[in-house]
Structures are given as structure tokens and as C-alpha cells.
Amino acid sequence: MKNAGIVVGGTAVGSSFILAACKGDAEEVTKTVTVTTATAKFKCPYDGQEFDTYAELQAHVEAAHKEGDPITFTKFVSPYDGAEFDSLEALKAHLDANFMTAGIPGVVSFVVNGNPVTLKVEDYWTLDFVLRDRLALYGTKVGCGVGQCGACTVLVDGVPTFACLTLGIECGGKNIETIEGLSNGTNLSPLQQKMLDNEAFQCGFCTPGFIMAAKALLAENPNPTVDEVREAVAGHICTCHNFKATIATIAGGV
Amino acid sequence: MALVEKPELKVIGQLANPDKLGAKIVTGNADFASDRLAGRKLYGAIKCSTIMKGVITNINADAALAEPGVRAVVTYEDVPNWTEGIFKWGQEVAGVIADDPYIAERACDLIEVEYEERPGVFDTDEAMQAGAPLSGIRPDTNYYTATDLTRGDPDGAIASAPVQLETIQGYSTTYQHATLEPHQSVAWWVGEDLYVWIPSQHIHGAKNAVVNAFGMPANKVHLFTHFTGCGHGDKTGENTAIVSAAMSRKVNGAPVNLIKTRQKSMLTHSWQFAVKSTIKWGATQDGKILGVDAKFWGDGGSSGFAPIANVHFGLRTTYNIPDARFQVTTISTNSPARGYWRCVNDPPGACNYDTALYKLAAHLDMDPYQLIMKNLAENDAPDLDAPNRVWGGIAVKEMFEWLHQETGYAGKWHKPGENNVMDDGRLHGIAIVGHRDSHGSVNGASRAGLVTMCPDGTCLVNVGGARGPSGGPMICVHIVAETLGMKYEDVGLGEWGNTDVSLDAGIQAGSGFTGGAGSGFMNAALDLRNKLFSYAIGKAGLREIEGITVDDVAAENSEVYYKADPTKRITFRQVMSGTPPLAGSGFGWASHLKNRTVGDLELGEVCNSNGNSCAAAEVAVDPDTGEVEVLGHWNAVDTGRTIFKQGTIKEMRSGSELQIWEALYAGSIWDKASGACLSSQYTEAMMPTAMDFKGENLHQQDFESYDAAGPYGAHGIGEPCVTNYSCIICAIFNAIGAWVEPDKGPCTPDKVLKALGKA
Structure with missing residues (x-):
């Protein structure tokens, strides 16, 4: 519980608040990184397309603008603090220096659902614990803790990832998306709406994991077949046994 | 599928009514036990x-x-x-x-x-041997007779029967509940x-x-x-x-x-009972069963209690066998505690007596469907062991007939292991089973409901129970909306599962919630309705009508109207404007209450039926690998009256998948010497995934029978949905002509090959 200062969306939550509840001794985090960006999107300066992660932007630029289109109107912009750069490399260096580890051992910075976050983590804390028990993002569930059930699936730089097998400290500079990031207030994402309309859930404990895996699948394959869906969610267990309905809902896309 | 004409209902049974908590689930806002106090615990x-x-x-x-x-x-x-x-x-x-x-x-x-x-004892059969170490669960013994019931003269009936057969069924499968949310x-x-x-x-x-x-x-x-x-x-x-x-x-x-970690969740909590049996049959050559002597043994493990006394229920009540004996023995060992997995009676019990019936049919060279139909008890026949209890409202016969029709059974059934080779070389099998289930009736006297009106004429239902897999509290919402005459959208689910602000809605198990909590909330709604109608009479200017009472008004679409002149009406919102806060509470009713009338609804003669069920399976067995593919599964359940249609469909659909799980996957591995469980993770417990559910065609059908014991005649169906996995085991028998020995586990390929004489 020591060194547990948290910064979420520019709001610092002091460890003394946490320790008071647990009756422990406080040891404040000495450095925090304050950021103000509400939604972190990486924008391509050539054609204006937006991406959730630096890696996606880099892949796009290298594929679509490999020969190096001249940048005439705009620059590479850090979505976290608005700093501008002439090259991908310069942007990467800036992100690494300011938003990856913040230079403090055990402090990690990443983006969760578009919100930059910097917090102190123990090196053995898994990502599910960081998300749930430090950031109060309870939508990510933990069913087994050993990568056998898929309930804790989140997207790390767009890739479905078992949070229970991923250390929080590994996630520096990553873009993490959880079930809470899919809806915008009362507006459900099309996938969530289809799951709701089809009642493709039972107890609901496995549902966030299935939805996150489905989101990644549909990003690559907007119209998957039943067999493609089965493969994509093969790492997920539903002990209520609602497999067929869930698969049928994801198949065909939204 | 309604078997009898029923009063039209406005809210109950409407497919369009959603689960009011669904949005919380798909957005990650469904709060489970640990989802709180981050950073403060x-x-x-x-x-x-x-x-x-x-x-x-x-x-x-x-x-x-x-x-x-x-x-x-x-x-x-x-x-x-x-x-x-x-x-x-x-x-x-x-x-x-x-x-x-x-x-x-x-x-x-x-x-x-x-x-x-x-010294301890792990193995059930060893525990029953003379001189075996005592498990210590019970004083001075490892086993006791839980049921010993005899009707007529079973020994005489069997001895004098033209055909006599003793069938022996090994221990049915046992498995941990393995719920995805750990304890x-x-x-x-x-x-x-x-x-x-x-x-x-x-x-x-x-x-x-x-x-x-x-x-x-x-x-x-x-x-x-x-x-x-x-x-x-x-x-x-x-x-x-x-x-x-x-x-x-x-x-x-x-x-x-x-x-609790996944492993410790599985180690410290309960497992399904394993049951074995020896059943002696006496029958005529054409399949009329004259007598039965059925002995069941159940593995209670280290449970301080072992409520498996009713594993014979389906055999006792589904079939008309005049001379019969049913004995159930519970065995205590130093293995994990045994407890309810969607019923302590029917899945393992049905697995035993269904396979025994199929063995009898094979011995008689009969189609087992014909054997079953020949011996089914009639609807409304008194319980042979308790004649003052009439089993009304059942739909077992109708469900068997529906399955026979829907599966195309007449054109597909063949003698076990004969004429069974499919075009791809696999072996085809089909089977239908079913029974009167021991769950789903009312018995709601200890359960209660609470409903409160809001100032704008909407209301809140406070359920003293959790949202289970198919949305249990929604059953209460439906019943309240129907009984109060409100639109479904006007009835909200208030704080639920909170012991401070709710009444005990009873255990959400044993299929008792629908009848128990449902009847409690129906009475709560009636209590509230009387108060609401009293205010409505005054506010609608009807008080001047001489002798008018709350029985002279009714409600629909959240409006109260005068029955003699429906143009005289007032909205719930108008009634509640300026009216003091109103609430209704009520207890559930016991199953034996007299005929009931609710408002304008004549609910008819009270019976006391359960959520009976039947199921059919069609399988393809690969004779080289032992792999079994379920080509189709049909799940038919007698709901009495379907209350929450979407939830019912889900429950039956998942029931099909769970039956496949029970038959082909659910199992466990033990070190019998130390008592250690070696399968306390999902992969070791062979939990299936989406890759294991392939091209199966799953079919569900709810049957609304004429029982009136439950609220609006409804039965609970949580257990009946999952109890007929024996249809898959019997279909495998039909395919390969040999029985797969369960040995406390599922029908895995190695066991199928062993049954085929290939391993």
C-alpha cells in the first residue's frame, strides 16, 4: 500500500487517503505527472486519420506514407500534452521520456480509455489488479487468475490481452481499453447494443471479456463468420453456458 | 406452447420485455461482490x-x-x-x-x-466395507439409508413377471460447480x-x-x-x-x-453428487412394467448433510408402476463436500433410471420411446405413494410427443448399434428422455415481497435476492406489473439483494424462486393494489357510487378504470399526485392453498406441479477416435406459465449447452490415496469453450400447462432445464450399441473407445 499515489485524468488521489482506510503509514509519491488531455488520439499529419495508439499511427505512416510525404500543414502531435514534432522518431522520444515511466522506478504511465494515467505500482501487480483495485475500473473481471477463462480480457494497443497474465509495470506507454471505454455516457457502442438487444449474456461475469475480444475481432474483420468468432473467443469460458447465443450475436458484425 | 387456453396477459410472457439490468452488464457496470472500495481495503x-x-x-x-x-x-x-x-x-x-x-x-x-x-476413507465403495475407516462425518457409520419406500409387493410383482432384468449403473459424473466468479x-x-x-x-x-x-x-x-x-x-x-x-x-x-483463487474456490466448495444404482425390473414381453426394485447409492463426500434422498423422484412419479421399492443410501467420505449443482436429485438420478430404462428396452428388443410412453403416469393421476396429492398440470406426455415429432425420431431411431453408419463413417444415435422433476413447485410460505409506489405513478420492486444468470428479479417485476395493471416500463427494479431494505425472497435455487418469491410479490402487489384503488376511487370521483369497493375497479396500462363504465378512468400518476407514499408487502403461499381468484382472473383449480422436462439428443460418434458430436439437442420444459420470456429462453438454451457439458465434459481427477483434487483449474476440469460448441442445433420449447399453483400458474425451471443429460448418454448407446461406463466422469473419447472394445 505504500507509494500508492494515483493520478487519473489530471486528478491526484493521495496515498494518505488510501492508507487512512487501511490504517497504514503514509509515504507520499514525490512526483506526479499532470496531464489534461481528455481523449488521447494520435493524428496522422498527412491525411488526418486518427489512431488510438502510437503503434497504430506508426504502422499507418510506414504503410501509407513510407516514401515520406512532405509535411506541409501540420506536424506530429503528442495527444497527451500537445507538443509538436517533425518526425515519428521525435514524437516517440518525447512519449518515452515523459509518459512511459516518468523516470521513477515503479511508476508507470499509460492511457486507459483515452485518459492518461500515471501511478505507482509494485512490480508484481498484474494489470487486472491495477485496473480494478487502483483505478476502480471494475468492469474487467477476474475468473481464474491464470489465463484460462478470458474474463479479464482488455485491449492493449488494440490487442486482446489477458490482464491477469500481464504485469502493470509492462504497460508503460500502452493504450489500454476496457469495457468502460466502449460506451459514451448513455450511448452504447453498436456492439454493446447488439449484445443487449440479443440478450447475449447470462450472469454477466464473462460478458466484458467476450465483448473486448469481439471488439478486436470486428476491428480486423467486420463481418466474421461463426467459425471465425469461435476462434476469436476460444480463450473465454462461460460457466452459465451461453456460448451459442454470444457467438451468434458477434457473428456478422454490427 | 400453451396446452390449454389461458387468460390473456398484458405483461407476463411478452417477448419484448427486456432484462432491466442488461445495460449494466454490457457496459461493465454490473457490480459483483468485490467491485468496491478500490484503494481502501x-x-x-x-x-x-x-x-x-x-x-x-x-x-x-x-x-x-x-x-x-x-x-x-x-x-x-x-x-x-x-x-x-x-x-x-x-x-x-x-x-x-x-x-x-x-x-x-x-x-x-x-x-x-x-x-x-x-485414517480416512476416500472411495465410496470402500467406505461401505466392513471395517473401513470412519470418515468422521457421521458418528459411528459412513452411510445411512435416506429413503426406504415400498408400495405394493415389488418382490412378488418382479418374481411373477414374464421378463425380469437387473440393471447396474455405475457412479454418475461428479464435478465442481466451477462458477466463473470465484468465491x-x-x-x-x-x-x-x-x-x-x-x-x-x-x-x-x-x-x-x-x-x-x-x-x-x-x-x-x-x-x-x-x-x-x-x-x-x-x-x-x-x-x-x-x-x-x-x-x-x-x-x-x-x-x-x-x-479465493480459482483453485481454492474449487477445493473449498461443493461438488455434484455421484449416484449409482441397481434396478430390478419386472415387465411383460410387450413392455408393461409390473414391478421395480430400485436401490440408489449417493456420494455425499464430507458434507455434514447429504440431501439426496429424492434421487428416485422421477422414476417414482413419472411412471405408473404399481409395485415398487425405492431405497437411497447416502455415503460419507473424506472427499470434497457434495452439494447442489442445479439439483441434488434429478441430473444424477435421471441419468441412472433413464439408462436403466434404455437397458430394459434393449432387453425387450423395444424402441425405448415406446417403452416410456407405455408406462407414463397419466396427467392428474394421484401420487401412488401420497394419494392426497394430485399431480396436475404436467406436460411430460405432451413434451415427449413434441420431441418425437420435432426430432423426426420415427425415421431416425434404429436398434442400438445397428443400421447406424453415417455417410462420413461415424455412427448415428438418437434418444429421448424425460421425467416429472422434483423442482419448481411453489412452497413459498417463507418468502416475501415488497413494492413501493413513486409519486409519479411508477413503482419500484425491492427483491431480497441477487440477479441470477437469467435475471430472477425480473420475474418479480413481471408479476407486479401484471397484477397492478401497469406497463412493464413503469415498474422498476429498486435496490435488490440488500437485507436492510428488502424482505427475504427465499433461496434462488431448487427452482423455488419463481413460485416462492413470485407468489410473495403477487401478494405484495395485491396489497398495494387495494390501497391504490382505494385512493383511485376517491380521486376519480367514484366515491359517490353507492357501495363501490376496490373490487369494482381494475387497472390496465397504468390506469385505473371503473369496470361498469371503463370511460371513467384515472392514471396512476394522477392517483399518486398528493397521495401519501404507498407500499405493499406480501408473503408467498404454500402449495396446497385452495382455488384462487386474482382480480378478474380465475386461475382455476390449484394443482402442484413442478417444472417437468424432457430432452432429446442426436449424436454422431467417431468409431476411430471416440469423439462424440452432438448434432442436435432439444430441450422441452413445462413452465406452467412463462413469466419472463427472454429469461426463460436463455435458461432453456443454456440448459442444452449444460447438458452437453454434463455428458461430455464435466469431470474431475483425484489422487485417491491422499484425497487430493488434481483438477482444480478450468483446463484440468475440462471446461469447454466456444471451440467445443460447433454445429449443434439447439432447440428449446416452453410448454404452458394448466397448473394454477404458482403465480399465474408458473413453475420454476432452473433445475428442469439441465437435468436430462442422460439423453446424450442414451443416444451414444443407440449409436454404438454399448454403454459408456461413467465412473464418476463424463463420456470422454477414451471411455467411448473402451465401450467399443478398442481401448
Whole structure:
């Protein structure tokens, strides 16, 4: 519980608040990184397309603008603090220096659902614990803790990832998306709406994991077949046994 | 599918009515027990025994307590429901409270527990041998006769029958409930008050257990449950509630989140019963069963109780056998506790007597469907062992006939192992089974409901239970909306699963919630309706009508109207404007109440039927690999009256998948010498995934029969949906002409090959 200062969306939550509840001794985090960006999107300066992660932007630029289109109107912009750069490399260096580890051992910075976050983590804390028990993002569930059930699936730089097998400290500079990031207030994402309309859930404990895996699948394959869906969610267990309905809902896309 | 004409209902049974909590689930806002107090709680973990029988002689926690981040250690001296006596491998022996769950788990490994090991017994058959070590579960014996019921002269009937056959069925499969949400809880004390969040299928029952465990006044114990991550009968929650409360007490009331790992969740909680049987049949050559002598043995493990006395229920009540004996013996061993997995009777019981019936049919060279239909008890026939109880409203016969039609059984059935080769070389099989289920009737006298009106004419339903897998509280919402004459959207689900603001809705298991809580909420709605109608008469200007009473008005679409002149009407909103807050409460009713009329609805003669069920399976068996593919599964359930249509469909659909799981996947691996469970993770327990559900065609059909015992005639169906996995085992027999020996496990390919003589 020591060194547990948290910064979420520019709001610092002091460890003394946490320790008071647990009756422990406080040891404040000495450095925090304050950021103000509400939604972190990486924008391509050539054609204006937006991406959730630096890696996606880099892949796009290298594929679509490999020969190096001249940048005439705009620059590479850090979505976290608005700093501008002439090259991908310069942007990467800036992100690494300011938003990856913040230079403090055990402090990690990443983006969760578009919100930059910097917090102190123990090196053995898994990502599910960081998300749930430090950031109060309870939508990510933990069913087994050993990568056998898929309930804790989140997207790390767009890739479905078992949070229970991923250390929080590994996630520096990553873009993490959880079930809470899919809806915008009362507006459900099309996938969530289809799951709701089809009642493709039972107890609901496995549902966030299935939805996150489905989101990644549909990003690559907007119209998957039943067999493609089965493969994509093969790492997920539903002990209520609602497999067929869930698969049928994801198949065909939204 | 309605078997009789029923009064038209406005809300109940309407497919368009959604689960009002669905949006919470798809957005990640469904709050389970541990989903609270981030950054403000400590974490608990438990240590399990490494022997199967003995006594704890010493616990040395020095090393654990020396670990940075460890706050305290608890033992049986701190936790009211733990003991120094050990009765199974994996029993809880100590616990650690620490700053994070990783430290707590690591510290558990550092606790040194010394035991005095004593002789135990793991195997059920060994436990019944003379001179076997005593398990210690019961004084002086490892087994007892739970049921011994005889009607007529079974020995004489069998002895004089033209055909006599003794069938022996090995132990049916046993498996851990393995619910996806592990057993977990959050507990904290504020002064003398205790607050606990748990996943619970009976939150008020868990509260009572906590009250008794700590000897506290009930008004100082506050328990909560909202969502439960699957239950199957293993999540009443008393255990984790008491342990986490004791842990919190040990650290001066700080919030403690007890989280059992997947392995420890599976080790410390209950497993499905395994049941074996020997059944003697006496029959005519054309298949009329004249007598039966059925003996069942059930594996109760280390359960202090073993309620498997009713495993014979389906055989006893579904078939008209005038001379019969039913005996059930419960065996106690030093293996994990056995408990409810979606019923303690019917899945293992039905597996036994259904396979026995198929063996009898094969012996008679008959189509088993014809054998079953020839011996089915008639609708409304008195219970042969309790003639004052009439089994009305059942739809077993109709469901069998529907399955026969829908599956194309007449054109597909063949003699076992004959004319069975499909175009791809696999072996085809088909089977239909079914029974009167022992679950789903009313018996709601100890259950109650609470409904409150809002100032704008909407209302809230406060359910004293969790949202189970198919949305149990929605059943109450439907019944309240129908009874009050309100639109579905005008009836909201208020705070639920909170013992402070709800009445006990009963246990959400045994298919008892629909009839029990449902009848309680129907009475609560009637109580509220009378109050509301009284105000409506005054506000609508009807008070001047001489002799007018609340019986002279009715409601529809959230409007109250005068029956004699429906143009005289007033909205609920208008009624509640300026009216004091109104609430209604009511108890459920027992199953034997007299005929009932609710408002304008003549509900007819009260029967007391259950959520009976039938199922069919069509399989393809690969004779080279032993792999079984379920080509189709048909699940038919007698709902009496379908209340929450979407939830019912889901329950039946998942019932099909669960039957496939029971037959082909659910199992466990043990080291019998030490009593250790070797399959306490999902992969080892062979939990299927999406890759295991391929091209099966799953079909569901609800049957609305004419029973009027439940609210609007409804039965509970949670258990009946999952009890007929024997249809798959019988279909495999039809395919290969040999029986797969269950041996306390599923029909895995190696067992199928063994049955084929290839392994």
C-alpha cells in the first residue's frame, strides 16, 4: 500500500487517503505527472486519420506514407500534452521520456480509455489488479487468475490481452481499453447494443471479456463468420453456458 | 406452447420485455461482490489442508507475519465456521490479511500447519466395507439409508413377471460447480455493525448464518448482493461472509476483500453428487412394467448433510408402476463436500433410471420411446405413494410427443448399434428422455415481497435476492406489473439483494424462486393494489357510487378504470399526485392453498406441479477416435406459465449447452490415496469453450400447462432445464450399441473407445 499515489485524468488521489482506510503509514509519491488531455488520439499529419495508439499511427505512416510525404500543414502531435514534432522518431522520444515511466522506478504511465494515467505500482501487480483495485475500473473481471477463462480480457494497443497474465509495470506507454471505454455516457457502442438487444449474456461475469475480444475481432474483420468468432473467443469460458447465443450475436458484425 | 387456453396477459410472457439490468452488464457496470472500495481495503487469502483426515496440532504463523505487508493471520480460533478437525483435503485451515492479494497468497504458503493424521476413507465403495475407516462425518457409520419406500409387493410383482432384468449403473459424473466468479467477499465493521458484500443465491439466509456465527443482533448485520457470477447452487455465501467478517474483525474492522483463487474456490466448495444404482425390473414381453426394485447409492463426500434422498423422484412419479421399492443410501467420505449443482436429485438420478430404462428396452428388443410412453403416469393421476396429492398440470406426455415429432425420431431411431453408419463413417444415435422433476413447485410460505409506489405513478420492486444468470428479479417485476395493471416500463427494479431494505425472497435455487418469491410479490402487489384503488376511487370521483369497493375497479396500462363504465378512468400518476407514499408487502403461499381468484382472473383449480422436462439428443460418434458430436439437442420444459420470456429462453438454451457439458465434459481427477483434487483449474476440469460448441442445433420449447399453483400458474425451471443429460448418454448407446461406463466422469473419447472394445 505504500507509494500508492494515483493520478487519473489530471486528478491526484493521495496515498494518505488510501492508507487512512487501511490504517497504514503514509509515504507520499514525490512526483506526479499532470496531464489534461481528455481523449488521447494520435493524428496522422498527412491525411488526418486518427489512431488510438502510437503503434497504430506508426504502422499507418510506414504503410501509407513510407516514401515520406512532405509535411506541409501540420506536424506530429503528442495527444497527451500537445507538443509538436517533425518526425515519428521525435514524437516517440518525447512519449518515452515523459509518459512511459516518468523516470521513477515503479511508476508507470499509460492511457486507459483515452485518459492518461500515471501511478505507482509494485512490480508484481498484474494489470487486472491495477485496473480494478487502483483505478476502480471494475468492469474487467477476474475468473481464474491464470489465463484460462478470458474474463479479464482488455485491449492493449488494440490487442486482446489477458490482464491477469500481464504485469502493470509492462504497460508503460500502452493504450489500454476496457469495457468502460466502449460506451459514451448513455450511448452504447453498436456492439454493446447488439449484445443487449440479443440478450447475449447470462450472469454477466464473462460478458466484458467476450465483448473486448469481439471488439478486436470486428476491428480486423467486420463481418466474421461463426467459425471465425469461435476462434476469436476460444480463450473465454462461460460457466452459465451461453456460448451459442454470444457467438451468434458477434457473428456478422454490427 | 400453451396446452390449454389461458387468460390473456398484458405483461407476463411478452417477448419484448427486456432484462432491466442488461445495460449494466454490457457496459461493465454490473457490480459483483468485490467491485468496491478500490484503494481502501485489505485483502484476504486462505490456506488449505494437505491431508484428508486428522486434527490440527499446531499452527506457526511467525514467518507469514514477518512478511512485509502482512497485517494478521486467522485460524479456527478466529473464524467461527472453521474447526481444528480435518475432514477433506483442501479444507480451510488458516488465512492471511495483507496489503494486497499477492502478499496474502505468498504468506499463506509460509504458514506451517502441523497435523495429527488419522485414517480416512476416500472411495465410496470402500467406505461401505466392513471395517473401513470412519470418515468422521457421521458418528459411528459412513452411510445411512435416506429413503426406504415400498408400495405394493415389488418382490412378488418382479418374481411373477414374464421378463425380469437387473440393471447396474455405475457412479454418475461428479464435478465442481466451477462458477466463473470465484468465491469472494468484502467485509468491514463500523463499531458494532458489520457490512458484508458477497455473491449469494440466498442473501437473507447468509445474513442469518452470520448473525448466528457471531451471536449478533440481526439489526447490526447488513449483507448485500447484486450480481452473482454464476451460481449453480454453490453460492449461498455463508462461508465467505463469515470468513471475511472474521478477517476484518482481526484487523480492527478495516475492509477486507477475501478472494479465493480459482483453485481454492474449487477445493473449498461443493461438488455434484455421484449416484449409482441397481434396478430390478419386472415387465411383460410387450413392455408393461409390473414391478421395480430400485436401490440408489449417493456420494455425499464430507458434507455434514447429504440431501439426496429424492434421487428416485422421477422414476417414482413419472411412471405408473404399481409395485415398487425405492431405497437411497447416502455415503460419507473424506472427499470434497457434495452439494447442489442445479439439483441434488434429478441430473444424477435421471441419468441412472433413464439408462436403466434404455437397458430394459434393449432387453425387450423395444424402441425405448415406446417403452416410456407405455408406462407414463397419466396427467392428474394421484401420487401412488401420497394419494392426497394430485399431480396436475404436467406436460411430460405432451413434451415427449413434441420431441418425437420435432426430432423426426420415427425415421431416425434404429436398434442400438445397428443400421447406424453415417455417410462420413461415424455412427448415428438418437434418444429421448424425460421425467416429472422434483423442482419448481411453489412452497413459498417463507418468502416475501415488497413494492413501493413513486409519486409519479411508477413503482419500484425491492427483491431480497441477487440477479441470477437469467435475471430472477425480473420475474418479480413481471408479476407486479401484471397484477397492478401497469406497463412493464413503469415498474422498476429498486435496490435488490440488500437485507436492510428488502424482505427475504427465499433461496434462488431448487427452482423455488419463481413460485416462492413470485407468489410473495403477487401478494405484495395485491396489497398495494387495494390501497391504490382505494385512493383511485376517491380521486376519480367514484366515491359517490353507492357501495363501490376496490373490487369494482381494475387497472390496465397504468390506469385505473371503473369496470361498469371503463370511460371513467384515472392514471396512476394522477392517483399518486398528493397521495401519501404507498407500499405493499406480501408473503408467498404454500402449495396446497385452495382455488384462487386474482382480480378478474380465475386461475382455476390449484394443482402442484413442478417444472417437468424432457430432452432429446442426436449424436454422431467417431468409431476411430471416440469423439462424440452432438448434432442436435432439444430441450422441452413445462413452465406452467412463462413469466419472463427472454429469461426463460436463455435458461432453456443454456440448459442444452449444460447438458452437453454434463455428458461430455464435466469431470474431475483425484489422487485417491491422499484425497487430493488434481483438477482444480478450468483446463484440468475440462471446461469447454466456444471451440467445443460447433454445429449443434439447439432447440428449446416452453410448454404452458394448466397448473394454477404458482403465480399465474408458473413453475420454476432452473433445475428442469439441465437435468436430462442422460439423453446424450442414451443416444451414444443407440449409436454404438454399448454403454459408456461413467465412473464418476463424463463420456470422454477414451471411455467411448473402451465401450467399443478398442481401448
